[in-house]
Amino acid sequence: MNMSLNTELTHQVVGSPATHREEVVLPTPAELKLQMPASDDIVRQVDEHRQAIRRILQGSDTRTLIVMGPCSIHDEVAALEYGEKLKALADEVSDRFLIVMRAYLEKPRTTVGWKGLLYDPERTGAGDLHEGLRRSRRLLLNLAAMGLPLATEALSPFAMDYLGDLVSWTAIGARTTESQVHREMVSGLPMPTGFKNGTDGGIAVATNAMKSASHPHHHLGVSATGAPVMITTRGNPDTHLVLRGGRGITNYDAASIEQAVGALAEAGLSTAVMVDCSHDNACKQSERQLDIAQDVMAQRRAGNHHIRGLMLESFLEPGRQDDGEDLRYGCSITDPCLGWAQTEALIRSL
Numbered sequence: 001m002n003m004s005l006n007t008e009l010t011h012q013v014v015g016s017p018a019t020h021r022e023e024v025v026l027p028t029p030a031e032l033k034l035q036m037p038a039s040d041d042i043v044r045q046v047d048e049h050r051q052a053i054r055r056i057l058q059g060s061d062t063r064t065l066i067v068m069g070p071c072s073i074h075d076e077v078a079a080l081e082y083g084e085k086l087k088a089l090a091d092e093v094s095d096r097f098l099i100v101m102r103a104y105l106e107k108p109r110t111t112v113g114w115k116g117l118l119y120d121p122e123r124t125g126a127g128d129l130h131e132g133l134r135r136s137r138r139l140l141l142n143l144a145a146m147g148l149p150l151a152t153e154a155l156s157p158f159a160m161d162y163l164g165d166l167v168s169w170t171a172i173g174a175r176t177t178e179s180q181v182h183r184e185m186v187s188g189l190p191m192p193t194g195f196k197n198g199t200d201g202g203i204a205v206a207t208n209a210m211k212s213a214s215h216p217h218h219h220l221g222v223s224a225t226g227a228p229v230m231i232t233t234r235g236n237p238d239t240h241l242v243l244r245g246g247r248g249i250t251n252y253d254a255a256s257i258e259q260a261v262g263a264l265a266e267a268g269l270s271t272a273v274m275v276d277c278s279h280d281n282a283c284k285q286s287e288r289q290l291d292i293a294q295d296v297m298a299q300r301r302a303g304n305h306h307i308r309g310l311m312l313e314s315f316l317e318p319g320r321q322d323d324g325e326d327l328r329y330g331c332s333i334t335d336p337c338l339g340w341a342q343t344e345a346l347i348r349s350l
Contacts, residue, residue, distance in 0.1 A: 028226035029161040049149035049168035057272045065309030069102030071335035078330045105136045106155035140166040157185040174199045186213035188233030194242040201246020210239045240272040245280030274309035286336035314343040
């Protein structure tokens with residue numbers, strides 16, 4: 001079957017009327033990459049960025065890793081403008097920080113809602129992965145061409161087959177850290193990956209995930225050409241913990257970080273810790289990120305070198321807005337973010 005990008009979408013309904021599903025044929029990862037290839041320069045730079053992140057996590061590079069950007073990208077034009085600003089700022093502070101742009105294309109949901117640019121680029125609720133894959137890869141290629149290291153959350157293992165070659169750092173979210181499928185996937189990823197603590201604020205789920213992902217696995221998957229295959233992974237040696245708080249719990253304070261480091265050491269895992277300044281640590285209040293980042297960096301300056309990085313949610317405009325027809329340019333439609341002016345001032349002050 002010809003499944004090239006130029007093939008007209010086909011639909012097939014299978015199953016009984018009570019359980020039917022609709023299938024839309026998509027390009028294979030190999031086909032999409034052939035149509036939208038990464039240049040030699042981008043391939044080289046992604047490898048260099050991954051190596052630089054590894055050195056920070058291992059402690060041989062004493063800079064602080066900062067992963068920052070929109071909660072979830074819904075507007076590619078605004079994301080590119082943000083990327084241009086971020087690249088200029090990153091170059092300015094490169095002696096102290098390695099800044100990685102958060103380029104999140106999938107949005108995990110507790111129940112239902114818009115699932116991200118990858119799945120529903122026009123936000124109609126109809127879903128269009130065919131177009132979402134193209135637009136997502138094009139966006140990552142354009143951001144990478146600026147020289148930016150890119151980060152994303154690996155929500156769908158299949159999506160990483162299409163986009164992972166452009167990503168330098170990956171997160172596994174609080175809802176999926178316990179998932180065996182995601183642990184298996186991470187064990188075969190070629191980039192450093194942060195596991196977030198569970199939604200309850202506990203870190204046991206994340207430490208178990210780090211142990212699992214560091215080992216080889218055999219699991220079901222799909223090849224670059226679309227064939228079902230058994231995948232054998234080597235294990236990922238570059239996993240680490242991301243503290244993001246939990247239900248009514250923050251864990252960016254010195255005591256919480258010390259406790260986490262102790263648990264990691266006892267488990268024989270990397271004691272490198274990244275603090276997510278948003279989410280439950282900020283109690284969903286974006287401006288609290290400013291104080292949290294200052295607090296965490298003060299701990300680092302005081303000698304806690306287990307702290308290797310920060311995560312920030314930031315966009316062109318502060319806050320958030322509901323999706324609709326009259327959207328404010330550069331403002332998140334998911335979680336609230338810091339605005340650019342706040343972001344720039346914060347990074348320079350750290």
